[in-house]
Amino acid sequence: MSATRRVARTSVQPDLWTPGAGGLIAGVDEAGRGPLAGPVVAAAVILDEQRPIAGVADSKVLTAAQRQRLFERIHADAVGVGVGVATVEEIDRLNILQATLLAMQRAVAALPCPPARVRVDGNRVPQLPMPAEAVVRGDATVAAIAAASIVAKVTRDRLMDDLHEAYPHYGFDRHRGYGTAVHLAALQRWGVTPAHRRSFAPVERALAAQEGAA
Template sequence: MAVVVRRDAGIYAYEASLRRAGFELIAGADEAGRGACAGPLVAAAVILPAGRSGRVPGLADSKLLSHAQRERVYPEILSRAISWSVVCVENLECDRLGMQQANLAALRRAVARLDPSPDFAITDGFSVDGLSMPSLAVWKGDQVAAAVAAASVIAKVTRDRIMDQWHQELPQYAFDIHKGYCTSLHQERLEQHGASSIHRQCFENVRRAGRVNPL
């Protein structure tokens, strides 16, 4: 059965169309930290209920929300979700797998941990093989599908909190400001202090920074 969704139909339209096609439990999955050169890659998956109870006030792609907005939306998602999960792929595994495979592995694990298991999964951007249910990769899915947007918020909030904790251990890198992404400030601190043990050696700028400082 074909599922057609208009671009201007709103953030809940994908799930509504899939439910009309016979899929009841619809998961969205997204990640945070793919482009960072330090810290973990974090993926989340969410199943929101149908109807009004699944409509999260203020929900949008995490990148379109401020820190304060994400912090307000985050508990709303957790309280309304039928199921949610979050997984971390640490920097050493990112180095071993490469970022593309680490990203797919993280999304796959996040969906697999949902209980109950979804009937259908929507992933942001990339098709994810190895899922036990039908799935659809949606370009900019975190902007057009509510469950993916919810997953993006969970992943982003979780990862930001992890990087804030790392800032307490490694304040010289200013992880509380750039969260491990490749900003000019981060590069300046890398060149000044060298790489830490949570930096990803698969990034050339990290390898150029030289030594790995132990905790």
């Protein structure tokens, strides 16, 4: 079992750009826990102390254009980038928390070189073969986690763009699967698709209405 601990962070950490003593550090974050549709995506990033990337920040405070630019820089300049995805079927079978932890495990496993330790945004960590710590608000205070948040967000947005092509009535290219008024109205009008998470209450209700009308 991996060693884990929870750490609250309120300022930028000393190892912002460095691998730190004792080996490489990977930052891990996810995108897509809350939406009603689409997969949950996690990313793991090991930054290079010799190639700092200006502008890296929590993906939520960046514009789409900034995220796209930084996504390309991270892939070009980081020591390693790994991405893990948990499908809608896995979300419904495991629950969203366990599916998110599974996506994080897959992201770390996808790194081209294993890190000595892992820092994960939030207050929970997946089971990993190396020490890991949860960093509250890590996406705003630890650059490797912030970089992971950008990679996860851009990757998931692209997957949702693909779903928009398959199901253009739902507006996945705009709300990204979140339960907006537009999305809920589309669920009522067009019904539930295979891209929807049936374990989420608004989808359950729409599916019940859909089956009742059949």
